[in-house]
Amino acid sequence: MGVLVVNNLRKTFKKNSLLGFKKEEKKVLKGISFEVFEEIFGFIGPNGAGKTTTIKVIMDFVKPDSGEILIFGKPNSDISVKQNLGFLPERPYIYGSITGKEYLDFCADVYGIPYYERKRKFAELLELVNLTGVEEQPISSYSKGMVQRLLFASTLINDPDLLILDEPMSGLDPVGRNIIASVMKMLKEKGKAVFYSSHIIQDVERLSDRVAIIVDGKIKLLDSVANIVQEFLRGYVITVRKRGSSSLEVLKVGVDELWQLLERLKSEGYEIISVEPDRLSLEEILVSYIQENRRAG
Amino acid sequence: MNPFPVAKITFKELLKEKSFIGLLTLEVFLLFVSKLISNVVAGDTVKVAMDFALSFFFFTVALYSVFVSVGSTFRDVSDRVVYLILSKPLKRSDYVLGKFLGCAVAVAIFVFFSFFIVTSGILVISGTANLYVPHVVVVERVFLLSLLVFLMGVFLSAFGVLFAILFTSQVLALISAIFLFLAGLELSPVKELVVSSKYVSPVNKLIVQIAYYLFPNFSLFDVKDYVVHLAVKVSPLFFASVFIYSLIYTSAVLLVATYLFDRREL
Amino acid sequence: MKRLLVAFLLVVVSIPFMLKADKSKPRVNEVAPVLPYSYSQVLLSSPGLRSPAADLLFMNLCYLTGNDVFNRWKERKFTEEEWKRLIENVEVIEKLDPYYFDPLYYLGSYVPWKVEKNRELLLKINSILLHGNQMIKDWRLPFFVGFNYFYFLNDKVKGAKYLKIASQMKGAPFYLKLLVPRLYAESGKIDLAIAVTYEELKRTEEGAVKKELKRRLKALLAIKELDRAIRIYRNRFGKCPSSLQDLVKSGIIRAIPEDPYGGKFYIEKKNCTVWTTSNLRPVKKSTSSR
Numbered sequence A: 001m002g003v004l005v006v007n008n009l010r011k012t013f014k015k016n017s018l019l020g021f022k023k024e025e026k027k028v029l030k031g032i033s034f035e036v037f038e039e040i041f042g043f044i045g046p047n048g049a050g051k052t053t054t055i056k057v058i059m060d061f062v063k064p065d066s067g068e069i070l071i072f073g074k075p076n077s078d079i080s081v082k083q084n085l086g087f088l089p090e091r092p093y094i095y096g097s098i099t100g101k102e103y104l105d106f107c108a109d110v111y112g113i114p115y116y117e118r119k120r121k122f123a124e125l126l127e128l129v130n131l132t133g134v135e136e137q138p139i140s141s142y143s144k145g146m147v148q149r150l151l152f153a154s155t156l157i158n159d160p161d162l163l164i165l166d167e168p169m170s171g172l173d174p175v176g177r178n179i180i181a182s183v184m185k186m187l188k189e190k191g192k193a194v195f196y197s198s199h200i201i202q203d204v205e206r207l208s209d210r211v212a213i214i215v216d217g218k219i220k221l222l223d224s225v226a227n228i229v230q231e232f233l234r235g236y237v238i239t240v241r242k243r244g245s246s247s248l249e250v251l252k253v254g255v256d257e258l259w260q261l262l263e264r265l266k267s268e269g270y271e272i273i274s275v276e277p278d279r280l281s282l283e284e285i286l287v288s289y290i291q292e293n294r295r296a297g
Numbered sequence B: 001m002n003p004f005p006v007a008k009i010t011f012k013e014l015l016k017e018k019s020f021i022g023l024l025t026l027e028v029f030l031l032f033v034s035k036l037i038s039n040v041v042a043g044d045t046v047k048v049a050m051d052f053a054l055s056f057f058f059f060t061v062a063l064y065s066v067f068v069s070v071g072s073t074f075r076d077v078s079d080r081v082v083y084l085i086l087s088k089p090l091k092r093s094d095y096v097l098g099k100f101l102g103c104a105v106a107v108a109i110f111v112f113f114s115f116f117i118v119t120s121g122i123l124v125i126s127g128t129a130n131l132y133v134p135h136v137v138v139v140e141r142v143f144l145l146s147l148l149v150f151l152m153g154v155f156l157s158a159f160g161v162l163f164a165i166l167f168t169s170q171v172l173a174l175i176s177a178i179f180l181f182l183a184g185l186e187l188s189p190v191k192e193l194v195v196s197s198k199y200v201s202p203v204n205k206l207i208v209q210i211a212y213y214l215f216p217n218f219s220l221f222d223v224k225d226y227v228v229h230l231a232v233k234v235s236p237l238f239f240a241s242v243f244i245y246s247l248i249y250t251s252a253v254l255l256v257a258t259y260l261f262d263r264r265e266l
Numbered sequence C: 001m002k003r004l005l006v007a008f009l010l011v012v013v014s015i016p017f018m019l020k021a022d023k024s025k026p027r028v029n030e031v032a033p034v035l036p037y038s039y040s041q042v043l044l045s046s047p048g049l050r051s052p053a054a055d056l057l058f059m060n061l062c063y064l065t066g067n068d069v070f071n072r073w074k075e076r077k078f079t080e081e082e083w084k085r086l087i088e089n090v091e092v093i094e095k096l097d098p099y100y101f102d103p104l105y106y107l108g109s110y111v112p113w114k115v116e117k118n119r120e121l122l123l124k125i126n127s128i129l130l131h132g133n134q135m136i137k138d139w140r141l142p143f144f145v146g147f148n149y150f151y152f153l154n155d156k157v158k159g160a161k162y163l164k165i166a167s168q169m170k171g172a173p174f175y176l177k178l179l180v181p182r183l184y185a186e187s188g189k190i191d192l193a194i195a196v197t198y199e200e201l202k203r204t205e206e207g208a209v210k211k212e213l214k215r216r217l218k219a220l221l222a223i224k225e226l227d228r229a230i231r232i233y234r235n236r237f238g239k240c241p242s243s244l245q246d247l248v249k250s251g252i253i254r255a256i257p258e259d260p261y262g263g264k265f266y267i268e269k270k271n272c273t274v275w276t277t278s279n280l281r282p283v284k285k286s287t288s289s290r
């Protein structure tokens, strides 16, 4: 069984207008199911699709109308599962008046990390997100990216087996994104599970083992990145050069005809420069789902 | 149950807030105001200065407790700090309790500093006043008043946390807490006037009586007269009962706060 | 910089308009009236601020009285109605802060002189002072009450009663103790006067006072003796003796006793009682005062 199991989640937000008349209901999650194993799992979708709501339900901040969530095989309302969990909310914020070290101390207090271990541990974490040397300064003096990196690092303080990150990349510069991506990879190497949401597709494609695409509260696609790439392969683009000629020719070919064509080209005396897949990027896939949804709705 | 990490970080955050130093400075300023007012009156100027200084002290602590508890709890939710905290192995009741304890410690430190400011202020005022009959200031009594004012601050902090959870608007939460405080101060005099009045119907008298029993009674913490007038005597039993009363009532308020917070969607 | 200068100039330019407007502004009558305060209204509008409210009311009262004293409102003094309100305001102050002494002092020492003709108000003052005395154990409160009875209300017995209470309180000056028996004696309650003097004699430690009380007792006993003689004379002859000599002549007493204060005893014709020209005060040097 997966580290995180989400089963048929449904959530409706009721907006009570003033005086309680005219209750407006909004279905935000319409039966979400997926399972996360020891891997990097990307949760992608457009703004307002229900990513944050899903994560809030997983974290037990919001109760679902129906559905089941198991973390490490236990229901998510069991407080003990959080012992082994790391979580970074969307656009995270912490008091500006305290210092970075004071916040890390708070986290260490919660997990009961003894004082003699803290110095080494904090240094390690800060090193990981390239924040060494700022821990004694108040957080109000940090840039937005620094705060996000600090809070990301702090989620690792208990060495969690499952990391849940809501848009960890947004608001970061490329260097910051790289730092977080490499830490996520490192965690996966160690056999941990990372579940994260994002709308920055390039990172997801590069980083994730599997992705789920959520549009309008429904999962449209759930598969490994490799499979998705395969499935949405339209053909190949082959660049060749006739022996003796200096000009390149570009040929397009369907998936099934690749080998046939290559044999033919070889026999005809062509030199093959490159063979590249001609496929939809994750972004294009996402856009197509959104458009499809819009047409339907 | 582990409210202490939240308590610790809450209190660290609160002490670095501007409101802490700001209200203490205001208290010093109000001491000067008290002195100025007392100069206007004939007779025992020290009595008048103390009346005002201690009232200002009383209300500053009340304001501080309300601002700190409502503000800090409310900001946690609206600024999403609560997500960071609750993602850790802490129960929601731990959070509420921790928030309350953090505020209580902040109030304790605030009262501690205020005690020194107010005591030295009124000692200077009484030392420099020209009176035929000197007005004696008993510091122990100021200290006892400060203890009660601290209890009141703790009591109010519990209400502050509750209201910050209950209301979806910070201003509304603040105003309700302040009104609750003022109403709690009024209750005793209202009951005194209503019950002794010939013109109030028995039904209304009953309503006032019930309100008097159930509503938090903040006038209990107001023993300024005991400090100002040495002729007033107070039995230790009074202090013990006030302590137990505020302890029990505060626990009740916290229970309601945890109940509401457990059911709250964040 | 330029903008700041222009802003400043604009403010300056606005000044004449402000002055003009201020001059033509409608104004209420400048005379500050004495307002009647209601205890319940003041109490309810100042939660937790009973004492400062009392202080402010007293300040207001001092201010108004100051105006009256220094005749700030040239044409007019307080009316009797306003004095009545002032007295009632002191009552409100004392309800708000029952341990506040200064307003009672003001009420006892100053106000009676302003309402000396009004019996009702004087009695009201006395009742407020006595109520205050339940909380504030200060000898001056019963003293003022006694003084009012004695001086303004012409009730020497009640006056003596409260002065006696005052004289027995902590901090009361010793001459009060001498004053009380004299008031009793003057009012014709000679037995009471003697009893009070005895009592004081028992309690007093101070030598000078003791000596004074002994002299007083001697004089009082002499007066009592003479009174008794007059009673016998009246029983026998059915009329008041024309002088103390008559008592000696008729053989009721052997000689007219001497006034230890150096005065002379005589018969007050109106009530046919004995009194002395010394008024129970040393004739030559004066140590006690009235």
Ligand SMILES: Nc1ncnc2c1ncn2[C@@H]1O[C@H](COP(=O)(O)OP(=O)(O)O)[C@@H](O)[C@H]1O
Residues within 6 Å of the ligand: A013, A014, A015, A026, A028, A045, A046, A047, A048, A049, A050, A051, A052, A053, A054
């Ligand atoms: N507390 C709430 N009350 C009502 N509607 C909400 C609430 N939270 C989110 N929503 C709605 O639910 C939808 C999904 O929001 P969210 O999960 O934040 O999307 P995203 O995928 O961008 O994180 C949005 O349309 C939002 O308006």
Ligand SMILES: [Mg+2]
Residues within 6 Å of the ligand: A051, A052, A053, A090, A167
């Ligand atoms: Mg979101």
